[in-house]
Amino acid sequence: MAFRYRERTVEDGDVLDPKDWNLNMAAFAEEFNGRLDRDNLPASAVGTDHIAFGACGSAVNEVLSVPVVVSNDTTTWQTIDEDSIAVETDALIEAEWGGHWSWAGKTDDDAIGFRLLVDGIEVARAPLDTARWACVHLFGDIVLPPSTHTVTIQARVFDADDDLNETAPPTGTATVELGEMITSVFKR
Amino acid sequence: MARVTVTEIEKNDGVAIIRPNTTLTSWTNQSAAVDDENVAVEGIDGRNVVLGSVYVDETAAGKIFTYTGTTQVINVADGTIQSAGGNPVRIGPFTYSLSTPPMMLKVTCCLAFTDSSALLAAPAYFKLYKSTDGGAAYVAIGGTTRAASRRQSINITHLDRAAGSSNQVYYALYAWQAGGLNPAIGRIEFFVEKRLK
Numbered sequence: 262m263a264f265r266y267r268e269r270t271v272e273d274g275d276v277l278d279p280k281d282w283n284l285n286m287a288a289f290a291e292e293f294n295g296r297l298d299r300d301n302l303p304a305s306a307v308g309t310d311h312i313a314f315g316a317c318g319s320a321v322n323e324v325l326s327v328p329v330v331v332s333n334d335t336t337t338w339q340t341i342d343e344d345s346i347a348v349e350t351d352a353l354i355e356a357e358w359g360g361h362w363s364w365a366g367k368t369d370d371d372a373i374g375f376r377l378l379v380d381g382i383e384v385a386r387a388p389l390d391t392a393r394w395a396c397v398h399l400f401g402d403i404v405l406p407p408s409t410h411t412v413t414i415q416a417r418v419f420d421a422d423d424d425l426n427e428t429a430p431p432t433g434t435a436t437v438e439l440g441e442m443i444t445s446v447f448k449r
Numbered sequence: 450m451a452r453v454t455v456t457e458i459e460k461n462d463g464v465a466i467i468r469p470n471t472t473l474t475s476w477t478n479q480s481a482a483v484d485d486e487n488v489a490v491e492g493i494d495g496r497n498v499v500l501g502s503v504y505v506d507e508t509a510a511g512k513i514f515t516y517t518g519t520t521q522v523i524n525v526a527d528g529t530i531q532s533a534g535g536n537p538v539r540i541g542p543f544t545y546s547l548s549t550p551p552m553m554l555k556v557t558c559c560l561a562f563t564d565s566s567a568l569l570a571a572p573a574y575f576k577l578y579k580s581t582d583g584g585a586a587y588v589a590i591g592g593t594t595r596a597a598s599r600r601q602s603i604n605i606t607h608l609d610r611a612a613g614s615s616n617q618v619y620y621a622l623y624a625w626q627a628g629g630l631n632p633a634i635g636r637i638e639f640f641v642e643k644r645l646k
Binding site: 303445 | 452462499593644
């Protein structure tokens with residue numbers, strides 16, 4: 262509540278007028294009935310119990326517990342897992358996914374890449390990797406308006422040349438074994 | 450919402466204190482029932498909020514595990530806590546509410562890993578476990594297994610939202626290998642972010 266001038270100041274000798282009382286009381290009530298703010302509350306007045314769960318944000322997770330074989334279709338990204346979260350205000354969406362993969366029948370040039378998307382917008386990408394067994398952890402942030410947001414992890418496999426350029430379908434078969442997607446929402 | 454009602458005095462009212470008293474009674478009653486609707490939208494800021502109301506600092510001894518040396522993965526099968534510098538790679542206890550919805554614990558274990566095996570050799574495995582007493586009864590956390598070979602950085606992150614049968618929890622890193630590869634962990638950072646709201 263910002264500083265407010267007193268509506269009426271009654272002085273000695275004034276004629277009694279109900280408005281003097283009524284207006285002063287109405288000014289207080291107007292502030293109290295829905296317009297209190299940081300100036301009315303002392304420092305550290307609001308504790309954990311006063312804050313509604315989810316008022317500052319929330320988080321959800323999605324566990325990839327069944328391995329996913331990545332198709333050797335090199336023309337499209339293939340969805341490995343996805344999750345969604347409903348957000349009621351403008352918020353910072355923090356998406357992350359960690360997991361690991363393995364190859365069967367792999368040759369040296371067979372490679373796999375990953376990307377992480379929020380509502381179809383790419384927020385993180387892991388470059389092609391030729392390891393036989395390895396882990397990847399992608400992390401990306403984006404500010405979005407209120408809506409139900411979908412986070413997606415996708416993979417793509419190639420036969421890569423020495424500069425890790427994408428050239429042709431791989432010889433082996435890649436499987437994304439396990440992983441976990443965590444989507445955190447931070448109210449702005 | 451606590452709402453004060455001003456009972457106005459009107460001209461030509463008799464000289465009585467009833468109406469002012471009614472207003473003051475409303476102030477007395479409603480001032481004890483202030484809630485969120487009495488506060489303006491975005492009316493409070495960080496100064497008004499008690500430190501630690503939303504996030505809890507979990508950096509005390511035992512709540513983080515940091516190791517900067519090199520330690521061998523000697524387990525050849527899943528089932529034993531990894532040891533580093535003579536200590537089990539374990540953190541906790543972290544306390545949490547059993548009420549619904551529960552608070553959230555985000556567990557992260559980062560490590561650097563190396564072995565001398567060839568590219569197509571068998572991998573080493575890493576996985577997070579949890580326990581309510583920090584003793585022997587550790588349970589595997591689904592989806593947290595990671596496999597790697599050669600030289601890699603590994604990050605295992607898990608969001609624990611499930612209220613368990615106890616109000617405290619420990620986390621541990623298990624590691625094992627297929628045998629004979631002599632893999633090693635170079636550095637470990639193991640910590641938890643505790644989010645109350």
